[in-house]
Each structure stands twice: as C-alpha cells, then as structure tokens.
Amino acid sequence: MHRIAPTPSGYLHLGNAANFAANALLAEGGPLLLRIDDLDRARFREEYLQDVFDVLRWLEIEWTHGPRDPADFEAQWSQEYRMPAYRKALAQLRQQPGVFACPCSRKELAGGGHRHGCLAGAVDPDRRDVAWRIDTRQHPLHDSMPWFAVRKKDGRPSYQLACTVDDMHFGITACARGADLRDSTEAQALLSDLLGYPQLHERIRFVHHPLLTEEGEKISKRQGARGVRERGVEREEVFAIAHTWLGA
Ligand SMILES: [Zn+2]
16 A cells, blocks of 8 residues: 655645656556545645645546545544544553653753653653653664654644554555655654554555655756646656656
8 A cells, every 4th residue: 555645734845746746657547545644634724634635636547545535534534533542552662661751841852851750760751741752872763853743742642653653554665755855764664663562664665755856856957846736837846856756
C-alpha cells in the first residue's frame, strides 16, 4: 500500500502536488491510500481539506483507499478516530527506559534543558503539561532532532508517533516524501523498533525526493501563493517534476 499523506493546514503548493504525483507514479495503479493528517486541529480549515480533494481530482489521481470527499473524511477517516491506537502505543512507550517525561520549555531545551531531572525519570509522566520525549543521546538523530516528542504537552500524540502508528495500521509498504523528512524517517524507524513493529526499513520503502528545483520554483511563483490549481500550472508540468524526482 502506497500513501499520500497531506496535512490540511494551508493551501497545497506545487511541491505538495508533485509529491502526490510521485506517489501515484510509484503506486503504478496498485493500492493507494489517501491519508489526511489532521492531528493539528488548530491549523485545520475546511477549505484546506477541500483543496486536497480538488488538487487530487485536478491531477486525475485515483486513490483506492481513504476518504472520497470531505464529509466522508470527517465521518470516518479523521486521525481523531485512531486516537485509541495512538494512546495504546503511548502506553507501551511509557514503559520503555528510553522514554522520559519532560516539562522543559522550548527555551529551556535550547539552553541544554532537562534541569528538572527529566532524563533520570524524576518527572511524573501523568503530570499536567509534560511532554514525553525520546532519549536520543545514543542516536545519530541527536544532532538534528534531539529529544523528539512522542506525546506533546497537551497530552496529544506527536506527528512522529501518529505517523508511525498509522503506517503500521494501514500496512504501508512504500512512500515518496521530501528529502526534508529524512530525519522523520529515522525517528519513525526508532519508534517502530521501540513499539516492536517489524523493522521500518524492511517494511516501508521510503523514496526521499529532492525539494523543488529552481525550475519548479519558477513555476511555483507563476501560480502565486494561494494554490497550485489557481493559475498557470499544467497537470503535465506537475508530473514532469515528479518524474524528474523519481529518476534522480
Ligand atoms: Zn526536560
């Protein structure tokens, strides 16, 4: 199962559209899931949700699994419905020695952090306003994504946690994502190990594609900031970018 996993927190831009195209090309007409990641309800807007469907239809991408339209999405596909699965994974992680509760602010973390005995397990994980974080000291991710969170301070699952659980839940086997998500892929591999899932790299083939090239940027400027469908871009141009990415 391949996946297209947009976040409805803004109008889609050309890079998102080309990513959709890349995943559709990789899926080669096989199972393709549309998974809309709406954990961040604060930034969610109905028009952004609609935009996802509009862009997919404009690109003439046919997905085999997932919501057919915004109403179907809200009725049964929102990540809110998978909250029990995220909570179960968090309960499992809570028992792991490499996971710790941390009340540190962004500023405290930037200054070295963990002066509350976080790493020694001194913070009650059930306290209000504590994040649950991964001890990355022994991991290469420590340089780029130190102490990444699995549960946020508001008690909700982090993107990394939800994405890992969802990929397992839906049996995802391949995915094209931007090179900017390489660290996320590593973080999700680490979480897969902690959760006892099969090794992520054996299970999912991640193709990290480059971000928009200079030529893509030019096309992007032509279409303006509002949305990829609005003006000037042809469907073929979007697929041409995706082809370039996959051929690279
Ligand atoms: Zn801390």
